[in-house]
Every structure is written in structure tokens, then in C-alpha cells.
Amino acid sequence: MSELTATAGRQAVRPAAGTxxxxxxxxxxxxAILFPMFVSRYxxxxxxxxxxxxxxxxxxxxxxxYAGQFSLGHAAFFAIGAYSSAWLYxxxxxxxxxxxxxGSAVAALMALCIGWIIFRYKLHGTYFAIGTLAMSEVLRVxxxxxxxxxxxxxxxIPLAQERNWLLMQFQPMAFYxxxxxxxxxxxxxxxxxxxxRFGYQLAAIRDSxxxxxxxxxxxxxxxxxxxxxxxxxxxxxxxxxxxxxMFVDPPTFFGLLVAIQVVLPAVIGGLGTAFGPLLGAxxxxxxxxxxxxxxxxxxxxxxxxxxxxxxxxxxxxxxxxPLLSKMLPGATR
Amino acid sequence: MGxxxxxxxxxxxxxxxAGGTYALIAVSMTVVFGVLKLMNFGHGALVTxxxxxxxxxxxxxxxxxxxxxxxxxxxAIVALLAYYALIDTVISxxxxxxxxxxxxxxxxxxxxxxxxxxxxxxxxPSALSGVLFMGDVMxxxxxxxxxxxxxxxxxxxxxxxxxxxxxxxxxxxxQHDAAARLIGIPRTKTLAIAxxxxxxxxxxxxxLIAPSMTISPYAGHVFLGIAFGAVVxxxxxxxxxxxxxxMIVGLFEAAAIAFIGDDFKEAAIFGLILVFLLVRPDGLFxxxxxx
Amino acid sequence: xxLTLENVARRFGGLVALSDVSFSVPEAQILGIIGxxxxxxxxxxxxxxxxxxxxxxxxxxxxxxxxxxxxxxxAMAGIARTFxxxxxxxxxSVFENVLAGAFARIxxxxxxxxxxxxxxxxCDLSAKADVASTELTVPELKRLEVAxxxxxxxxxxxLDEVMAGLRPNEVDxxxxxxxxxxxxxxxxxxxxxxxxxxxxxxxxxxxxDQGRIIADGAPAAIRxxxxxxDAYLGREADA
Numbered sequence: 001m002s003e004l005t006a007t008a009g010r011q012a013v014r015p016a017a018g019t020x021x022x023x024x025x026x027x028x029x030x031x032a033i034l035f036p037m038f039v040s041r042y043x044x045x046x047x048x049x050x051x052x053x054x055x056x057x058x059x060x061x062x063x064x065x066y067a068g069q070f071s072l073g074h075a076a077f078f079a080i081g082a083y084s085s086a087w088l089y090x091x092x093x094x095x096x097x098x099x100x101x102x103g104s105a106v107a108a109l110m111a112l113c114i115g116w117i118i119f120r121y122k123l124h125g126t127y128f129a130i131g132t133l134a135m136s137e138v139l140r141v142x143x144x145x146x147x148x149x150x151x152x153x154x155x156x157i158p159l160a161q162e163r164n165w166l167l168m169q170f171q172p173m174a175f176y177x178x179x180x181x182x183x184x185x186x187x188x189x190x191x192x193x194x195x196x197r198f199g200y201q202l203a204a205i206r207d208s209x210x211x212x213x214x215x216x217x218x219x220x221x222x223x224x225x226x227x228x229x230x231x232x233x234x235x236x237x238x239x240x241x242x243x244x245x246m247f248v249d250p251p252t253f254f255g256l257l258v259a260i261q262v263v264l265p266a267v268i269g270g271l272g273t274a275f276g277p278l279l280g281a282x283x284x285x286x287x288x289x290x291x292x293x294x295x296x297x298x299x300x301x302x303x304x305x306x307x308x309x310x311x312x313x314x315x316x317x318x319x320x321x322p323l324l325s326k327m328l329p330g331a332t333r
Numbered sequence: 334m335g336x337x338x339x340x341x342x343x344x345x346x347x348x349x350x351a352g353g354t355y356a357l358i359a360v361s362m363t364v365v366f367g368v369l370k371l372m373n374f375g376h377g378a379l380v381t382x383x384x385x386x387x388x389x390x391x392x393x394x395x396x397x398x399x400x401x402x403x404x405x406x407x408x409a410i411v412a413l414l415a416y417y418a419l420i421d422t423v424i425s426x427x428x429x430x431x432x433x434x435x436x437x438x439x440x441x442x443x444x445x446x447x448x449x450x451x452x453x454x455x456x457x458p459s460a461l462s463g464v465l466f467m468g469d470v471m472x473x474x475x476x477x478x479x480x481x482x483x484x485x486x487x488x489x490x491x492x493x494x495x496x497x498x499x500x501x502x503x504x505x506x507x508q509h510d511a512a513a514r515l516i517g518i519p520r521t522k523t524l525a526i527a528x529x530x531x532x533x534x535x536x537x538x539x540x541l542i543a544p545s546m547t548i549s550p551y552a553g554h555v556f557l558g559i560a561f562g563a564v565v566x567x568x569x570x571x572x573x574x575x576x577x578x579x580m581i582v583g584l585f586e587a588a589a590i591a592f593i594g595d596d597f598k599e600a601a602i603f604g605l606i607l608v609f610l611l612v613r614p615d616g617l618f619x620x621x622x623x624x
Numbered sequence: 625x626x627l628t629l630e631n632v633a634r635r636f637g638g639l640v641a642l643s644d645v646s647f648s649v650p651e652a653q654i655l656g657i658i659g660x661x662x663x664x665x666x667x668x669x670x671x672x673x674x675x676x677x678x679x680x681x682x683x684x685x686x687x688x689x690x691x692x693x694x695x696x697x698x699a700m701a702g703i704a705r706t707f708x709x710x711x712x713x714x715x716x717s718v719f720e721n722v723l724a725g726a727f728a729r730i731x732x733x734x735x736x737x738x739x740x741x742x743x744x745x746x747c748d749l750s751a752k753a754d755v756a757s758t759e760l761t762v763p764e765l766k767r768l769e770v771a772x773x774x775x776x777x778x779x780x781x782x783l784d785e786v787m788a789g790l791r792p793n794e795v796d797x798x799x800x801x802x803x804x805x806x807x808x809x810x811x812x813x814x815x816x817x818x819x820x821x822x823x824x825x826x827x828x829x830x831x832x833d834q835g836r837i838i839a840d841g842a843p844a845a846i847r848x849x850x851x852x853x854d855a856y857l858g859r860e861a862d863a
Contacts, residue, residue, distance in 0.1 A: 023548035026541075026590065045599075070429070082702065090368070091383045098765045099355035117611065118611075121610075121611040121612075123610060123614070125428070126372065126428070127565075127610050127614050130561065130562075130565065130606070130610060131611070133558065133601040133603075134558075134562075134606045134607040134610070135603075135607060137558065137599060137600070137603040138600045138603045140597070141597060141599045141600035141603075142597075142600055143598070144596070145594075145596035145597050148785050164503075178550070180797075187819050195733065196733050197730075197731055197733065198721060200716075200720065200724045200727050201724065201727060202717060203713060203716060203724065204713055204724050206524055206715075207713045207714055207715060208711050208713065210695075210707070210711070210712060211707070211711050212696075213674075213694070213695040213696040213706065214673070214695065214696075214699055214706075214707070215699060215704075215724060215725045215727075215728045215772065216696050216699035216700040216728035216729070216776055217696055217699075217728070217775075218694065218696045218697075246607060249339070256554070256558065260374075260436065264433070267429065267553045278399070284821070289812075297449030298447065298448075298451070298452065299443070299444045299445070299446075299448040299452070299455055300452075301438055302440060302443075302447070303440070303441050303445055303448065305437075305440060306437040306438065306439070306440030306442075306443075306444055307437065307440035307441055307445075308437070309433050309436055309440065310433075310434050310437035310438055310441070311437075311438025311744070312431075312433065312437075313423070313430045313431075313433035313434040313437065314423065314426075314430065314434060315423060317426065317427070317429075317430045
């Protein structure tokens with residue numbers, strides 16, 4: 001059995017920076033910016049869902065795809081972000097924006113501690129996956145059981161009395177743009193990583209830690225860096241999402257379900273590629289929507305989802321991106 | 334709260350019984366992970382099939398426990414077919430492919446169950462349901478049966494692996510794939526049988542657990558993470574180890590409930606699993622994938 | 625002396641793989657380490673490369689004790705190594721492999737890219753720069769190993785049986801490359817079986833047998849050494 005690591009395509013570290021590629025990306029961005037102005041609430045919500053999963057999965061992609069460390073505990077950092085801002089606001093009245101930054105810092109610190117232990121003990125592959133899941137589950141139980149965080153019902157976010165953008169209680173359209181901003185940042189960051197020193201060194205670690213060491217890379221240090229970055233990016237997404245829902249609770253924000261859902265867009269779309277999570281999020285979101293519309297019975301859409309996973313895993317093991325990039329001549333190099 | 338002998342016995346007893354449940358599922362999982370080396374994220378669906386076998390049996394007026402043998406036979410056939418049709422496709426693929434594929438398959442099975450039986454919670458009571466009183470201690474009868482069954486299952490598996498030809502074949506493939514091929518062991522058939530054994534064990538586990546819980550299509554997930562932990566603790570591939578691992582987790586859980594409360598018990602269990610992963614990732618029984 | 629080993633020993637449990645190994649390597653020397661299989665060459669190689677620390681004794685690199693340093697720290701200190709079975713990074717092109725090496729000391733991508741191209745040129749791999757690293761022939765793979773190691777700008781290059789599996793003309797080309805590397809001021813330490821390369825290329829040869837040094841001197845002297853002949857039974861490996 002092979003190790004549970006990224007099986008990203010050869011294009012994984014190729015910079016998608018040909019002129020055609022940049023033009024297309026810019027076009028895509030313009031479309032995305034214009035999108036909410038012309039569509040119904042329904043489509044707006046769909047758009048938010050896509051962008052949410054893109055940015056969330058994109059944050060996972062850094063540790064899971066680029067660094068090749070298949071984490072199943074990513075939900076923890078997402079939840080830490082959400083809980084931080086919600087708790088600081090509902091208990092102390094901290095502006096949510098401040099809470100978001102604090103959440104990111106806490107998540108980063110948590111990743112530093114967890115990662116230091118896990119990478120020091122050389123957990124890798126399946127064991128790393130289960131280990132991170134175990135860590136996340138411990139945090140989930142604590143969040144639900146400790147009295148200060150609202151128990152299993154979580155923390156409802158109090159409605160703001162006055163208009164204050166620092167409290168980040170927006171209209172859906174504004175949330176769309178916030179998630180779009182997050183998506184753009186993460187995709188740009190991913191592309192930058194892929195093209196520069198960090199990305200190449202991560203690629204070396206992913207393929208062979210021995211080789212990586214021989215060219216001066218300290219695997220533990222870099223994996224830790226990727227893990228911390230991943231966490232720091234996931235937390236604000238958590239804050240945004242909790243603000244969108246106006247609550248945070250253990251079942252919705254923690255858990256294996258979230259952990260698996262955050263992994264799938266990157267895997268389906270193209271692990272370790274900048275646009276993979278976006279592709280995956282689009283496909284998965286629309287597949288669910290479509291099958292929900294068409295479904296005759298509850299459960300049918302889930303069945304279609306499962307079938308789709310099976311098909312994708314066998315037919316497109318490296319995800320959609322390698323296929324797409326081949327169809328766009330000159331777009332990637 | 335005096336920690337008198339009586340209390341300790343009660344804790345131990347509950348632990349063993351819970352352990353029985355975990356052990357049942359762990360034994361079914363360990364062969365898949367250790368022998369087929371398959372990252373099966375859909376294993377829960379097999380247990381759920383067991384749950385709903387019990388539901389079907391009850392709806393036909395048959396006691397779930399009586400349905401075990403027919404269900405096992407049926408599952409064996411289905412699993413063999415499923416192996417050749419589906420699982421074999423991904424057995425040599427990278428781990429990630431296996432994860433997504435089996436995850437999808439598991440979802441398909443559970444969704445199908447939801448379509449047929451709806452997500453409404455159900456029960457599958459057996460004539461043997463109910464409780465038994467041992468002194469002042471109340472224990473659930475199905476759980477005792479589950480405990481005894483898990484011992485029998487583990488021993489049965491172990492005997493099968495040790496004393497039958499196919500058992501030897503399975504162990505050979507688990508320990509050294511290439512060598513097994515060289516001495517003429519039919520790899521695909523062996524893996525198919527191993528998979529079938531594992532699936533049967535999972536379904537039987539489901540049938541045994543069913544009378545003591547509320548059943549819904551996604552109810553099996555709760556056990557999965559814990560059962561996987563038991564597999565890791567007992568060394569993946571090691572059947573007796575899975576049993577021991579299940580017991581350890583069960584006892585640990587009971588102790589956790591006693592000392593830090595029901596709310597935190599899962600944290601304690603996952604903490605235990607994490608410690609094992611850090612300190613003894615190859616389990617209690619060492620590096621050999623001995624079954 | 626760029627590299628000094630003093631009374632280095634390495635034990636694995638009860639097995640003594642190396643004992644009382646002492647020698648010094650001056651800068652820009654080409655040193656060959658030979659010995660039968662099991663003599664301890666690989667252990668010595670890995671010891672210097674930093675895969676593990678000596679059980680006793682000291683290893684000094686440019687005067688500094690590096691015994692406790694990790695492999696990556698040693699790479700950063702200036703010791704580069706190749707792998708006996710070439711391990712190209714499979715998802716990267718030839719150029720990108722060397723680029724990864726260049727990134728050891730250079731942060732900026734353009735600058736690292738320039739060094740990578742220059743190194744590829746030096747190793748005669750420029751033509752294959754954009755080819756997938758998995759599609760190279762054996763000698764090309766070996767050259768890639770060397771190129772990647774060179775891109776880290778080492779002062780000491782450890783080559784692990786780099787001639788193995790090469791045809792005679794390829795061995796000649798490899799020897800030319802090694803001399804060019806040495807002419808740039810890089811010290812080379814070979815572990816090798818291919819005697820022709822050892823005898824013609826090395827300034828000095830160290831012979832290991834059962835974990836000990838049994839001879840240390842110029843190739844010509846080693847050739848006639850009784851102890852060495854005994855140890856090898858007069859065998860010359862394929863050249």
C-alpha cells in the first residue's frame with residue numbers, strides 16, 4: 001500500500017504563469033466580481049458555498065497538497081477561528097474583525113504545538129491522518145463539554161445593534177465578496193508558493209525526505225511551516241462562516257464530516273495545485289445542487305455524490321486540473 | 334464516592350462490554366487494513382448493512398440473532414462479487430485513490446439504505462434484548478452477548494487464519510506479497526476471500542450490536558474512529574490484537590467515564606489513540622503484520 | 625584539511641560496522657573509498673553525509689565538529705551527496721530538480737534559476753532541461769544526481785557508487801566531469817567499485833576491510849599493497 005500522500009500530477013509545481021493563464025485568471029476574477037450583481041439570491045448562496053469551500057479547501061491544500069501531509073484534523077483550525085471570534089464578541093464585546101485576527105493567531109499557535117509534536121514523532125501517511133483527526137476530535141469534545149463555550153449548542157452570535165463593519169455581520173452579497181477575497185488570496189498564495197523556494201522544497205519533502213535533507217532542507221521545519229500557514233488561513237474562513245451562519249457549534253464546525261468535506265475539493269480538483277480546490281468546489285457543489293433538484297427521495301443526491309467520488313477517484317486520480325491544463329495550451333508552464 | 338470494590342467491578346464490567354462492541358468492529362477492520370492494505374473509508378457502511386439486516390429480520394418476524402448465519406452467508410457471496418467488481422479495481426492504486434473510492438462506495442451504500450428505509454431511527458429488538466441483573470448491577474443482555482460473540486469471532490478468525498489453507502494464504506499475502514506470489518498463492522482470490530471475511534465480520538458485528546442501539550443510516554460512524562484506534566493499538570492485521578485493542582479502548586473509556594465524566598470520554602479515547610500513534614504506531618504487537 | 629575523521633567508530637547494536645577510522649582530506653582532492661561488500665563503505669559514507677552520528681570519535685568539516693549535526697545541516701554547511709540509486713524528484717522536470725538544489729542557498733527564484741541552468745550546462749544536461757526527470761537514461765540520471773548536489777554549492781561532494789551501471793564510455797565521461805568539478809575547487813569523496821575509475825581518477829585511495837582502514841595512499845601504491853590484494857583476492861571489479 002502506498003503512503004497516504006499527494007498523488008498530484010506532474011504539473012504540480014509548474015507555475016501556471018504563462019500570459020494566457022494570467023489573462024484567463026483575470027477574466028475569471030472579473031466574472032466572479034460581476035456575478036452577484038446579476039443573479040438571484042439562490043445563485044448568490046450557491047456562489048458563496050463554492051467560494052467558501054474553495055478557500056477552506058485551499059487552506060488545507062497547503063499542508064495536504066503542497067506539503068503532501070494528509071491532515072484529517074483541519075476542521076480544528078476552522079473551528080478555532082470561528083469560536084475565537086464568536087466567543088470574544090459574545091462574551092467580551094470584541095469586534096469580530098479583531099476576534100478573527102486573534103483566532104488566526106490561536107490557530108497558528110495550536111498548529112505549532114500540535115505540529116511540533118506530530119512531526120517530531122515522525123508521524124506520516126495514514127498515522128499522520130489519524131493523529132491529526134484524533135487531535136481535532138479531542139478539541140471537539142472539549143469545545144462541547146467545557147462550560148465556557150456554550151456546550152453542544154455552541155455560541156449563537158448576538159445580532160449587532162448598530163451598523164459596524166468591524167462586527168462583520170454582513171448582507172449575503174458582502175459575504176460573497178469576503179469569501180471571494182479569501183479565495184483570491186489563497187489561490188495567489190498557492191501559486192506563489194508553487195513557483196518559489198518554499199514550494200520546491202515542499203515538493204522535495206513530499207517526494208523523498210532523504211533527498212530533501214541532502215539539499216539542505218529540514219523536513220520537520222518546513223512541514224511545520226506549511227502546517228502553521230494552513231491553520232492560520234483556515235481560522236479566518238471559520239470566522240467568516242460563523243458570521244454567515246450567525247452561530248458556531250461543535251457538530252457544524254468540528255468533526256470528521258467537515259474534515260472529509262474540506263479534503264475532497266482539493267483532491268477532486270487537483271491536489272497541490274492552485275486552482276484545484278476551485279475546480280473541485282465547483283464540481284462538488286453543483287453536483288449536490290443538481291442531484292438535490294432532480295432527486296426523488298432524500299438520500300438520492302448523496303448516492304449520486306458517492307458515485308461521483310468513486311468515478312472521479314478511478315478515472316481522474318490526479319484530479320481535474322491536469323486534464324484542464326492540458327486543454328489550455330500555453331496556459332500553464 | 335468511595336472507590337470500593339463494587340464500583341470498580343462495575344466500571345470494569347461496563348468497560349469490557351463496551352470493549353466487546355469495539356472489538357467486534359475492530360476485528361472486522363483489521364483484516365482489511367492489515368491484509369488487503371486497503372484504506373477503506375467505507376467500512377462503516379458494512380456495519381450499517383448489519384444494522385439494517387437486523388431491521389429486515391425483525392420486520393419479517395425473525396429474531397436478529399437468528400438472522401446471523403443467513404446474513405453471513407449472503408454477505409459472503411455479495412462481498413466476493415463486490416470484491417471482483419469493485420474493490421479489485423483500486424487494490425493496487427495509491428492510497429489516496431482508495432480513500433476516495435471506498436469513501437464514495439460507503440456513501441453510496443448508506444445513501445441507498447436511506448432511500449429504502451428512510452433516515453427515521455429504528456430499533457431492532459431481539460427476544461434476548463433487555464437487561465440482566467447481577468446483584469445490584471444492571472447490564473444490557475445484548476451487550477453481554479456482544480462481548481461473548483466478539484471473543485468467539487476473534488478466536489474463530491484466528492483459528493481460520495492459523496489452521497486453514499486459505500488462512501495461511503491470507504497471512505502469506507499480508508506478510509510478503511511478492512513471496513506469496515512466487516509460491517503460487519492466487520493473489521486476487523486470496524484478497525477476495527479476506528475481504529469477504531472482513532465484510533461478513535462487519536455485518537455480523539452490526540447484527541450483534543443492533544438490538545442494543547437506535548439504528549439510522551449513518552449511525553455506524555460513531556464507532557468507526559474508535560474501532561480504528563483499536564486496530565492501531567492492536568497492530569493492524571493482527572486479529573487477536575484487534576480484540577485486545579477493542580478491550581483496552583473499552584476499559585479505558587469506562588475508566589474515563591468514571592473519573593472524568595461521560596462528556597469527556599471521547600476526548601480521553603482519542604487522546605489514548607494519539608499517544609499510541611506517537612509512541613507505538615505499530616501497535617502492541619510489533620512490526621510484523623502477523624495475523 | 626577540509627574533512628578530518630579521528631578514531632571514528634560506528635556500532636549498530638552488537639555489530640561493529642566501523643572502528644578506528646581516521647583520515648584527513650585536503651581541499652580539492654579526489655579521494656576514493658574502496659572495499660569489498662560489507663567492508664563498511666556505505667556506513668562510512670552515510671556517517672559523513674549525516675544520516676547518523678558516529679558512536680565514538682570526531683568528524684570535522686573545515687575544523688568544525690559536525691558529528692552531531694543532521695544531514696540537512698551538513699548540506700547547508702557544504703557537504704553534498706548523491707544517492708546510489710538515483711532519486712530524481714519524480715514530479716519535477718530535470719531543470720526543476722536542480723532548481724530545488726539551488727534553492728538550498730539562494731532564496732530568489734530567478735537567481736536560483738540561473739544557477740540551475742549553469743549547473744545543467746556544466747553537467748551536459750541542458751538539452752534535457754524540460755524533460756520529466758523520470759524519462760532519463762541511467763547516465764543522465766546519475767548526472768542529474770550530481771547536478772542537483774552541485775547546485776547546493778558544496779565544498780565537499782560525496783558520490784555514492786556513481787559509476788555503477790555505466791558503460792565504459794560513460795565511465796570516461798563521468799571521470800571528465802569529476803575532474804571538472806575538482807577543478808572548480810570542490811573536494812570529492814567517492815565510494816566506488818569500478819576500479820578503473822578509482823585508479824585513474826583518484827589522487828588518493830582509502831581501503832576498508834571489516835570496518836577498518838587497511839590502506840591509505842596513492843592508487844599505484846594501493847595496487848601493490850599486500851593487505852589490499854589479500855582483502856580483495858586480487859579481484860578487479862568491472863571497468
